[in-house]
Amino acid sequence: MTISKSNKQLNISLIVSDLSSKGAGRWGGAIRPFLLAQALQKLGHTVKIFGIAYEENGLSELPQDLPIISIPCPYYAGFGGTWRSLKQLLPKIDGDILYAVKLKPSSYGIALLKKYLSHRPLIVDIDDWEMSWFGGDGWRYNFTVKGFIEDLFKGNAPLQHPDHPFYLQRIEKLVSLADQVTLHTQFIQQRFGGIYVPNGKDTDLFDPQKYDPQKSRQKYNLENYKILMFPGAPRPYKGVEDILIALEKLNNPEFKLVIVGGSPYDNYDKKLEETWGKWLIQLPKSPVDAMPEIVSAAHLVVVPQQDTPATKAQFPLKLTDGMAMAKPILASKVGDIPEILGDTGYLVDPSCPDQLATQIDWIFNHLEEAQAKGKQARKRCIKTYSLQSMATILSQILEPFCF
Incomplete structure (x- = not known):
């Protein structure tokens, strides 16, 4: 099947949650962000991938056929360390369209901040229900003032990492701030709405x-x-x-x-x-x-x-x-x-x-x-x-x- 290219070539910034060896980099180009990038390239658009790579996970070998801008960050960087990485990353995100992959602070959260600063349209792709790994809607943070302070500031404290369920649960409520939502299963569509975009396979390579x-x-x-x-x-x-x-x-x-x-x-x-x-x-x-x-x-x-x-x-x-x-x-x-x-x-x-x-x-x-x-x-x-x-x-x- 032949795909006709778009009337206008767009510069699209794919913002990925973790480009380390345990994040999006673990399969070196076989997973959702890279499939989206390849499909967008087929339409004639320019695609760049941006993201933070959490150093403790190990930095990974990423595909060489895509421009990838990866900023290293300690896993438990806290707000100060994360902000230092963001200050390096945000100016580099130069797309006409922001396309965040995963409903996480480390992707969608970054994209929302860039949207606020640049007024560029934002699409979020939801390829997992992130809270499912923590008990779903039943998860609750056991709040006490002392415990919250320790979880924020103590060495390797859990709330120093942006993908803690405390933040995941809250960023789910911000889906409506995106200009468009894409997803790949009926379960996610029923939960968040949006347009179904299946995972595509390179059937010429897999022949x-x-x-x-x-x-x-x-x-x-x-x-x-x-x-x-x-x-x-x-x-x-x-x-x-x-x-x-x-x-x-x-x-x-x-x-x-x-x-x-x-x-x-x-x-x-x-x-x-x-x-x-x-x-x-x-x-x-x-x-x-x-x-x-x-x-x-x-x-x-x-x-x-x-x-x-x-x-x-x-x-x-x-x-x-x-x-x-x-x-x-x-x-x-x-x-x-x-x-x-x-x-x-x-x-x-x-x-x-x-x-x-x-x-x-x-x-x-x-x-x-x-x-x-x-x-x-x-x-x-x-x-x-x-x-x-x-x-x-x-x-x-x-x-x-x-x-």
């Missing part, structure tokens, strides 16, 4: 015709196994343990779950290895352009999300990895997953290892049929979940600013 699955399996020493692949960072809510329990039930030594990248947050990988190492192969984090070859090695891509407020708000990028590469996909009925897959994948109830085991066994006993369904998934991805389809929606959003 199964460019790779030989058997050669890929040989390259990564996977040729002796039937490969179930989870191409992302494992977390407890992502249901990886449910897959491993299912493999234990099936007890077939040919089955292996391959995890790509590992967790950048904690020692959850080690826990999985200690408990389920018999069924597990872990591949290291890889650059975006290496992922199609890695996914090519999979017989089956698994996305077994558990049913939590956080997962309901998410659009798992692993789905479109598998769809673009025409792989059979086994996922759980959580959030938008059934809508994204349509009838091109296999769905089970969340947190049901027995259903997973049954479906895994069926898929590998009917692999040709499952592969045909995978080919339909790629067609669906190209039509609805590609960078091109993402750009089409963004062009309509930006049209009022292009004249």
